[in-house]
Amino acid sequence: MRIFAVDTSSELTSLALVDSGVVIGQAEHHNARGHVEAIGALFKQIPQIDVTEPDFVLPDLIVCGVGPGPFTGLRVGIAFAQSLSMAWGIPISGICSLDAVARAARNARPNLGECVVALDARRGEYYWARYSSEGMRVGAPQVSTKEDVLAMSGEVVVDVLPHATDLAQCVGSSEILGLTPLYLRAPDAQPQTQAGTPT
DSSP states (O other): OEEEEEEOSSSEEEEEEEETTEEEEEEEEEOTTOHHHHHHHHHHTOGGGOTTSTTOOOOSEEEEEOOSOOHHHHHHHHHHHHHHHHHHTOOEEEEOHHHHHHHHHHHHOTTOOSEEEEEEEETTEEEEEEEOTTSOEEEEEEEEEHHHHHTSSSEEEOSOOOOHHHHHHTTTTSOOBOSOOOOOSOOSOOOOOOTTOOO
């Protein structure tokens, strides 16, 4: 299966084209506030998805990381993936971005047992989920203070970011989700109240 994957659930914006489990093209950019500016340029950096080439082969599926993550970042990645799905006329699926982190951690350490995978959620918090020794997520993603997450039983993986290459590898083993972003808390930005209006 040929899969095009997109993830913008962290400060890392990443795209990847994977064919039968082999990464044949990828691009990434590190900037917590640069998803909008980066994603189009990254797409152009992957020569294997040049639709003007006569031998271009459409992917069979697009997968997109749906978080948990920041509001703006998630919206950028999901909107981009949806646009490609409509333009190419191929299906699209959402996958929990923490599943990609768990897959990357297990690829690096095949003997990794039960663990908690965590991503920085800012405000002194982590997004997290627990994974079995087989790499399957146990329960829904949650958000807790960093202190509470680091005190959890088992190993806590906090130094891996979700990447599109790992997201593509989750197809077939992870729960397939819709494209609704996994927002686990209220946004940082709140609407301003008009002068004289009670808050």
